[in-house]
Amino acid sequence: MIAIIDYGAGNIFSVKNALDYLGLESRLVSDKESVISADAVILPGVGAFPAAMKKLEATGLVDTIKAEAQKKPFLGICLGMQLIFEKGYEFEETEGLGLIKGSVIKMEEPDLIIPHMGWNKLEKLNECPLLEGIGDNDYVYFVHSYKADCEDSSIAAYSEYGGRVPALVYNGKYVYGAQFHPEKSGETGLKILRNFGELI
Amino acid sequence: MLAKRIIPCLDVRNGKVVKGVNFEGVKDVGDPVECAEEYNRQGADELVFYDITASFEGRGVFLDVVRDTAKKVFVPLTVGGGIKTVDDIREALRAGADKVSVNSQAVKNPQLIKDGADVFGSQCICVGIDAKKIAENKWTVYINGGRVDMGIDLIDWVHTIEKLGAGEICLNSIDADGTKEGFDIAMLKAVCDNCSIPVIASGGAGKINDFYEVFEKTGATAALAASLFHFKELTVGEVKDYCRNKGVIVR
Numbered sequence: 001m002i003a004i005i006d007y008g009a010g011n012i013f014s015v016k017n018a019l020d021y022l023g024l025e026s027r028l029v030s031d032k033e034s035v036i037s038a039d040a041v042i043l044p045g046v047g048a049f050p051a052a053m054k055k056l057e058a059t060g061l062v063d064t065i066k067a068e069a070q071k072k073p074f075l076g077i078c079l080g081m082q083l084i085f086e087k088g089y090e091f092e093e094t095e096g097l098g099l100i101k102g103s104v105i106k107m108e109e110p111d112l113i114i115p116h117m118g119w120n121k122l123e124k125l126n127e128c129p130l131l132e133g134i135g136d137n138d139y140v141y142f143v144h145s146y147k148a149d150c151e152d153s154s155i156a157a158y159s160e161y162g163g164r165v166p167a168l169v170y171n172g173k174y175v176y177g178a179q180f181h182p183e184k185s186g187e188t189g190l191k192i193l194r195n196f197g198e199l200i
Numbered sequence: 201m202l203a204k205r206i207i208p209c210l211d212v213r214n215g216k217v218v219k220g221v222n223f224e225g226v227k228d229v230g231d232p233v234e235c236a237e238e239y240n241r242q243g244a245d246e247l248v249f250y251d252i253t254a255s256f257e258g259r260g261v262f263l264d265v266v267r268d269t270a271k272k273v274f275v276p277l278t279v280g281g282g283i284k285t286v287d288d289i290r291e292a293l294r295a296g297a298d299k300v301s302v303n304s305q306a307v308k309n310p311q312l313i314k315d316g317a318d319v320f321g322s323q324c325i326c327v328g329i330d331a332k333k334i335a336e337n338k339w340t341v342y343i344n345g346g347r348v349d350m351g352i353d354l355i356d357w358v359h360t361i362e363k364l365g366a367g368e369i370c371l372n373s374i375d376a377d378g379t380k381e382g383f384d385i386a387m388l389k390a391v392c393d394n395c396s397i398p399v400i401a402s403g404g405a406g407k408i409n410d411f412y413e414v415f416e417k418t419g420a421t422a423a424l425a426a427s428l429f430h431f432k433e434l435t436v437g438e439v440k441d442y443c444r445n446k447g448v449i450v451r
Contacts, residue, residue, distance in 0.1 A: 011293055017271050047321040115323055115367055117398045118421060119203040119245055119451040139203060139451040141276060143323040143367075160201055184276050184298060186240070 002026040002197070003038035005065070005080075007045075007055045015044050015077065018183035022190060024197040032064045039200040040072055041065070045079030049088035049104060049146070052079050053096065062097065069099050073199040074175050075130075078144060081169065081177030090146050099175045102150025109162030115145045120159035120167075120180075122188075128156030128170045130178075130195045138188040140167065140180035148179065168192075203451045204415050204443065205245035205422035206436050207400065208429040210235055213252045215261035217430070236269045239429065242436035244275060245451060248301065248370075248424065251281035263295040270296025278326060289316050293324065301370055303328035304343035307350055307357075310364055317365030326400075327366040329357065331387060332374040339387055346374045354387070355394050362395050369395065370424065372402040380406025383414040383423070392419030400424050408434055408442045415448050 002019060006012055006028040019026040026042075027034065035041060043065070045052050056062060068074065076084045088094045088104040096104070107114060119139040124131060142159065148166040156168040159180075169177040176196065182189035211218040216230035236247050247269070251262045259282060266279055279292040280301030289300050306313050306327050316325045330346045331339040331354045339354035358369065371391050373384030383404045392399050401420040405411065411423050428434055440450045 011296075011298060013294065013296055014270065014298070017296065018274055021271065021274070046323060111396075113396055113398050113419070113421060115398070116202065117323065117368060118205050121201065121203075143276075145322075181276075184274060186275055190274060 001038050002040045002042055002200070003029045003035050004042045004044060005035070005056075005059075005061065006030045007052070007059050007061070011046065012044050014181070014183045015042060018190060018193055019197070022194055022197060024193070030059050030061070032061060035061060035064050035068055038068075038072070040196065041068055041074045043074070043076045043080035043083065045077065045083065047079060049079065049082060049090040049096075050092055050094045052083060053088070053094050056083065066097060066099065069097075069175050070173070072174060073196060074099070075196055076177040077183070078179065078181055081179050082146060082148065084169070084175060084177045085148055085150065088146070100150060100154050100169055100171050100177065102148055102154065104146050105149045107145060107147050107162060107165070112162040115143050116161045116165065117143045119185075120161060120165075122157040122159060122167055124157050125152060125155045126170070128168060128176070129199060130168060130170070130176055130192050131156060132195050133191055134188060140178075140182065140185040140188055140192075142167075142180045144179060148177075201449050202421070203245070203449045205400075206243075206411070206439050206450070207246045207248055207422055207424040208239045208244050208436060209248040209250055209402075209424050209426040210430075211250045211252050211426060212262055212265055214258050215265055218252065232265045233268045233272065236273050239436060240273045240275060243440055243451065244436045245422070246276040246278060247273065248278045248280060249297075250301075251279070253282070263291065266292065266295040266297055280328060285312070286315050286319055289320060289324070293320060299324050299326050299368070301326040301328045303330065306361065307341060307343050307352070310360060313361055313364040313366050317367070322365045322367035325366050326368040326370055327361045328370045328372065329354070330372050330374055333387070337386065337390060339390075342374060346377070355390060358391055358395050362397055366397060368398045368400065370400040370402055373404060376404030377402075379404055380428075382406065382410040383418075383420075385414065385417050388414065388418040388420050398422065408439055411439050412443050412446050412448060415443065416446075
């Protein structure tokens, strides 16, 4: 069973719909026991970093998430991916989950249209089980205004938009983060979610 | 590089697509869910459902359409029409929409943009604008399906909604809409040059080169069409192949 953490941030139903479609058993959860008993965990999220972190803290799940992410497949999506890092700089400096080294910064380039909204190509940088079967011309759907600033070794794939935008990050063990929305990225996104399901 | 998006729009009334056509393999031409699946197969980058139902009962049927589509089609869905309050936005998002498009109501009550963006994030709030030319390089904003001139300068309105937190603009030209003579390049260019959020071009698409032209000549990041795709004059795939061959980046 995949636990989708429901902490009042974002369209969790889309993630559930995609997992249902793939025949992957999942549940929307907001309690410790369900996260601990799950085979894998997905942390979705849209909105702002500080507000989302506060909501996550309010569920009392932060320590559980940090511990479980060392033991079982964990995937952060969009804002959920950004929360994986040590710090966010949206509006104010906010501490993240610290599962991967790095921070989250504003995307700033002259003449760059923000948000980065639409389909962009995945450029592979490092091996990652979630990219199994994903080709060099596969696009995924993004919508965000902040991006991860992290070491190259943590980046499985990036996209070009006013410089490199970390698209899929991976700590080499259990922690994965997708800046894009796999649940809204057509066949490519479904394939990535299927790959995640196969880690169980 | 970010790909240019091609977006079919489905007008839905009482749970049926208005102006439906006979797609191959689509049994019920009026079934929005089947049409959405067909557009998805053709390579649509997003889908817009526009509720033109006037009744309260129709709203429930419309949201069922969105709900059913979101279980089968995994590309972004935008819902427009009938969004008047933050609760309406919440209801649409809970049904599986990723964004809502607000038009007349945003003009009548601009605070809706800010409230929506504050609660759900700017990425959820697309502001639809209907505008008409009044002089060289000057346009005003209309509401109620292009029937009422609000006398608001288009560029001023664009600046206002961007400040309020709109995440995207869907710009429809009343002059071009229905003419099939191409997108309103001058208007789109003026808006794209005056804002830093994504702009969807709408109104006027009649032939395949119109899509290439709008991407070539303006900063629009997406192009939307309804009847052109409904009447099967072009498929999304044909438009994308054509643009790709001309050097436009598409998915």
